[in-house]
Amino acid sequence: MKIVFIGAGSMAEAMIKGMKNAKAFQQTELWVTNKNDKERLDLLTETYDINSSYDTRSLLKDADIVILAVKPKDASDALHTIQPYMKGQLLISVLAGLSTGYIESIIGPSPIARAMPNTSAMIGQSATGLTFNEHILDTQREMTVSIFSAIGSVTQVEETRLDLVTGLSGSGPAYIYYIVEAMEEAAAELGEDAMPFIVQTLKGAAQMLETSGRTPRELRKAITSEGGTTEAGIAQLEYHHVKEAFTACIKEATDHSGRLRRQFEQAHNI
Ligand SMILES: NC(=O)C1=CN([C@@H]2O[C@H](COP(=O)(O)OP(=O)(O)OC[C@H]3O[C@@H](n4cnc5c(N)ncnc54)[C@H](OP(=O)(O)O)[C@@H]3O)[C@@H](O)[C@H]2O)C=CC1
């Protein structure tokens, strides 16, 4: 099988690394291309033992799957470039806010999957939301699920839910890193000793959420002694409206995904 990545940035690399580490893809030929950053292609081909090319015709001619991983602003160019060579190959888009309807308006009626993974794909820990258009074959659906299962968890959702998945888990790791930056600053006196405490605290909390069978609220209550330190700390989070800030953050990212989608669709009268 041959899989071609159009775009060679953070998301393509996260998926390539995840797939190279997965048994299921050891025999798969992975190819990658980008706009013009040859150095980046050389780095990826050397690091992951994959192939690269700028010859779109030969890249796509015998491809089984084409994975579109460019920024939304470059989507129209990239789709128009590949359109003449798309002859029923499965197209998987990982772009925020680009609907299957928009993609079909350029490529024509063809099998399309939309996925919203995140960069934890690099270590096989993405949380991916997946949706398919009506032209997808069962084998292509299974192949798409197996690609994203190789790099983390997969949940099939209605296409209308992908904006929310984008705002929640596509962007989600960045929110967590932002909190970690704050924790690091607050623990500056510990210097480099702070990070192991932070990382293990996050790992432990994530595992408790996954395995304890208790709700986040129950888990939080179990830590919060009356008159204790956690209560004092959480009072500050409440004073600073952190919960509201988080709700607004996810809502705004979700709404932005919708705005991107509508911009594309309006440009093509969809
Ligand atoms: N980063 C993330 O956490 C996530 C990103 N996504 C989605 O993935 C997509 C890619 O994001 P990310 O990897 O961060 O972006 P990057 O900016 O890191 O990479 C974009 C890539 O697209 C290439 N490119 C631009 N135009 C073309 C073209 N016409 N033909 C071929 N390649 C082209 C660029 O090449 P060059 O460098 O030569 O210009 C670059 O390799 C986005 O649409 C985003 O919505 C989804 C989930 C998570």
Ligand SMILES: O=C(O)[C@@H]1CCC=N1
């Ligand atoms: O910031 C973005 O637009 C992309 C989509 C999800 C994560 N990164």
